Amino acid sequence: xxxxxxxxxxxxxxxxxxxxxxxxxxxxxxxxxxxxxxxxxxxxxxxxxxxxxxxxxxxxxxxxxxxxxxxxxxxxxxxxxxxxxxxxxxxxxxxxxxxxxxxxxxxxxxxxxxxxxxxxxxxxxxxxxxxxxxxxxxxxxxxxxxxxxxxxxxxxxxxxxxxxxxxxxxxxxxxxxxxxxxxxxxxxxxxxxxxxxxxxxxxxxxxxxxxxxxxxxxxxxxxxxxxxxxxxxxxxxxxx
Amino acid sequence: xxxxxxxxxxxxxxxxxxxxxxxxxxxxxxxxxxxxxxxxxxxxxxxxxxxxxxxxxxxxxxxxxxxxxxxxxxxxxxxxxxxxxxxxxxxxxxxxxxxxxxxxxxxxxxxxxxxxxxxxxxxxxxxxxxxxxxxxxxxxxxxxxxxxxxxxxxxxxxxxxxxxxxxxxxxxxxxxxxxxxxxxxxxxxxxxxxxxxx
Numbered sequence: 066x067x068x069x070x071x072x073x074x075x076x077x078x079x080x081x082x083x084x085x086x087x088x089x090x091x092x093x094x095x096x097x098x099x100x101x102x103x104x105x106x107x108x109x110x111x112x113x114x115x116x117x118x119x120x121x122x123x124x125x126x127x128x129x130x131x132x133x134x135x136x137x138x139x140x141x142x143x144x145x146x147x148x149x150x151x152x153x154x155x156x157x158x159x160x161x162x163x164x165x166x167x168x169x170x171x172x173x174x175x176x177x178x179x180x181x182x183x184x185x186x187x188x189x190x191x192x193x194x195x196x197x198x199x200x201x202x203x204x205x206x207x208x209x210x211x212x213x214x215x216x217x218x219x220x221x222x223x224x225x226x227x228x229x230x231x232x233x234x235x236x237x238x239x240x241x242x243x244x245x246x247x248x249x250x251x252x253x254x255x256x257x258x259x260x261x262x263x264x265x266x267x268x269x270x271x272x273x274x275x276x277x278x279x280x281x282x283x284x285x286x287x288x289x290x291x292x293x294x295x296x297x298x299x300x301x302x303x304x305x
Numbered sequence: 306x307x308x309x310x311x312x313x314x315x316x317x318x319x320x321x322x323x324x325x326x327x328x329x330x331x332x333x334x335x336x337x338x339x340x341x342x343x344x345x346x347x348x349x350x351x352x353x354x355x356x357x358x359x360x361x362x363x364x365x366x367x368x369x370x371x372x373x374x375x376x377x378x379x380x381x382x383x384x385x386x387x388x389x390x391x392x393x394x395x396x397x398x399x400x401x402x403x404x405x406x407x408x409x410x411x412x413x414x415x416x417x418x419x420x421x422x423x424x425x426x427x428x429x430x431x432x433x434x435x436x437x438x439x440x441x442x443x444x445x446x447x448x449x450x451x452x453x454x455x456x457x458x459x460x461x462x463x464x465x466x467x468x469x470x471x472x473x474x475x476x477x478x479x480x481x482x483x484x485x486x487x488x489x490x491x492x493x494x495x496x497x498x499x500x501x502x503x
Binding site for chain 2 (some may be wrong): 079080081086089115117118119121122124144146151152153154156157159160161163164167187198294295297298301302305
């Protein structure tokens with residue numbers, strides 16, 4: 066078919082997969098240049114399918130596909146490698162990143178900057194240092210919000226004055242950091258934490274704790290009532 | 306000509322089978338009614354029988370007609386190890402290897418965080434209760450090597466650790482008799498990451 070749109074060897078991560086018919090899979094992929102797409106991987110569930118060891122989440126892949134409809138057909142998959150498979154808590158955090166992308170990223174809308182942030186986050190998770198997990202999640206959440214056009218202003222308060230490290234602020238989604246007023250829907254956060262977040266420095270325990278609450282409130286704003294399953298799972302794990 | 310409602314209901318009912326769409330369901334319904342009425346009766350009674358008699362084993366959760374399945378009741382099995390698998394088919398496969406003489410627990414599913422299937426949905430508490438019978442010394446996690454299977458294994462291992470029960474994970478790598486030349490990149494890459502000292 067001459068009109069059929071064909072994509073060759075696109076840098077891609079697999080986000081999720083669903084069984085389709087007897088032996089096929091529908092995969093939800095996030096590609097750097099083409100955004101999120103759903104592809105049919107024919108025969109990928111056959112017992113000895115070569116695709117089985119390839120179509121893995123959290124692995125950089127080069128995928129080629131074609132098709133005119135919303136659901137495209139996977140043509141070939143190539144291993145890019147270099148990232149060990151995620152295990153343990155890092156794996157759970159990986160699921161969290163994927164859930165955020167699936168719920169927040171519109172389809173067929175390229176976001177190379179979010180892709181790069183995702184790739185960086187997955188590589189950091191794969192290195193597996195447990196102290197790196199939380200900062201990795203926060204950096205990715207900020208990059209995702211920025212990519213989607215909802216970046217919070219972290220260096221200026223709601224009146225446009227620079228944030229002072231020693232002051233305490235009340236951060237209200239869509240409004241920013243208020244210096245004086247206390248608003249119920251806001252998150253109380255230290256000026257230093259906001260400045261640390263702006264430069265991606267999460268070494269202070271206070272910054273780590275406050276940024277988590279702030280990001281949760283900002284994400285809730287976008288997600289609405291849809292619950293984050295992976296967050297509940299991470300909380301369950303924490304409480305064991 | 307309008308299809309009779311009972312026939313319509315039969316076609317609808319057959320569609321609950323995996324891989325059966327409207328066309329195949331219609332073909333099956335006509336086959337049963339036209340060519341194989343005895344077979345249809347047999348199928349109906351076998352279904353009713355299975356639904357009323359088959360239940361989950363109290364100890365390992367697999368399908369059985371008894372309170373406790375034969376495998377769990379067998380005194381010759383090693384009652385100190387418990388192997389956790391996802392499905393009864395996995396249990397059968399493991400039995401065919403003849404490599405394992407302990408007991409099993411069948412999860413009847415796996416955690417799938419992105420589909421909202423969490424520890425509550427697959428009743429992990431039953432496994433944790435089972436592992437605390439005082440006899441079990443080691444729980445072997447033989448869930449699949451998919452990301453979901455790995456997540457399930459991690460979650461169970463963490464839960465068991467908090468209860469002070471030892472757990473282990475089956476190994477992965479090249480297939481027995483496998484040649485590097487023919488193995489897929491993912492498996493080979495992971496085999497390199499998980500290499501062991503000799």
